[in-house]
Amino acid sequence: MLGTRAIVSRIYRGEISADIVGRPKLWYSISGVLLVLSIAGLVFQGLNFGVEFKGGSVFTFSAPSASIEQVRGAVNSGGAHQAIVQKAGGDWRVTTESLSSAKVTEVKQSVAGELKVPAEKVSTQVVGASWGGEVSAKAWQALLVFMVLIIAYLSVAFEWRMALAAVVALVHDLVITAGVYAWSGFEVTPATLLGFLTILGYSLYDAVVVFDMIKEVTKPLGPTSRITYSEAANQALSSTLVRSLNTSLVAILPVAAILFIGTTLFGAGTLKDLSLALFVGMIVGTYSSICVATPLLVQLKEREPRFRELRANIARRENSAKRQAKIAKTQVAVAPERDNGADEPAEPEDDRPGGGEASGDRTEQGIPASVTVRKVVQQGPRQQPKRGTRQQRRGK
DSSP states (O other): OHHHHHHHHHHHHTSSOOOOTTOHHHHHHHHHHHHHHHHHIIIIIOOEEOHHHHOEEEEEEOOTTOOHHHHHHHHHHTTOOSOEEEEETTEEEEEESOOOHHHHHHHHHHHHHHHTOOGGGOEEEEEOHHHHHHHHHHHHHHHHHHHHHHHHHHHHHTOHHHHHHHHHHHHHHHHHHHHHHHHHTOEEOHHHHHHHHHHHHHHHHHHHHHHHHHHHHHTTOOTTOSSOHHHHHHHHHHHHHHHHHHHHHHHHHHHHIIIIIIIIIIOOHHHHHHHHHHHHHHHHHHHHIIIIIHHHHHHHHTTSHHHHHHHHHHHHHHTSHHHHHHHHHHHHHHHHHHHHTOSSOOOOGGGSTTOTGGGGTHHHHTOOTTSOOOOOOOOSOOOOOOOOOHHHHHHO
8 A cells, every 4th residue: 555655656746757758659549540530420420510500490398297209299290390309407498490480389389289388388499590600600710719829829938839739739639529529419509619619728728737847847958968858858748747637637527527417317408518528628638738749749849950969969878889888897797796606616727637827837847747736825814923012022
């Protein structure tokens, strides 16, 4: 337990880092798969635009004992087609194509007769297609203005490479979130657009926090530095990783409560559209700011001449003759330790009969060949007699 807490504490302080920057192919592959699935959903499934965008008629009434089939049948009996039935709390919300005033009256009478609901309790709303087109145009204008302001801010506060990486991450988040809406069939309403703009701001906030730390850590790098830009950026990302994850978790929990608890228990219609965009966007935005924007920024920065020179200098020092000599010296020092671990040490050359340097001097010194010569080397401290003081020696 203590070991786990120590590891978590070191991760929180940034002392243990994961090589996120060094694996761009892995993150790009994951993002590529998500983008392909999202684009496929947008092309083949399409977005389910609400009545605010495509126009239509909306009928809202309360019939607690009725079922979805009964409500749909009552509306169709009045002459309406393409009815989309939703339950928001204790009320029913039925969306149809645009109807004339006479058709709207017929539908109200049909609902009142079959579901036993007073006609004056059935509220109606007719939205024209022109109004929906105006809402769509305003939404695109807001998104365009948002992108321009973001690019300008990041270019001034940081640099154009960081702005480009942040914009790529934002587009990445938008496409994947829209793909989730396409596959899930959730209705796209003005609340959904608000959710999209919110997740863009959240994703941008996370990216700015990471980029600011990277800028601070990589600022002192020079030709004599010992680490590359990629290694410094990975250290900066590791120091902010836990903070980003904690912030995302705290923000996602209430959104998840609205999405899963509110829609299933209370039938929150408008909040459902907004909460899905926030839930998906926050998760994807956190992922993109860490695993998409940062590796892309590092790849762009590594192409700068000064950082290419820094990488070349580090590689040159690693492969220098001095380092090679140091490695060779280390290997030589390790070799005798391995030899001392042998089971039977080799017999000294001087101890073998007729071997070693003594064999060359035997004939000159007149020593017979049958006599074995051993050299004795004293080991340990020499045992010298104590001389004593001068008076002690005179007393003898």
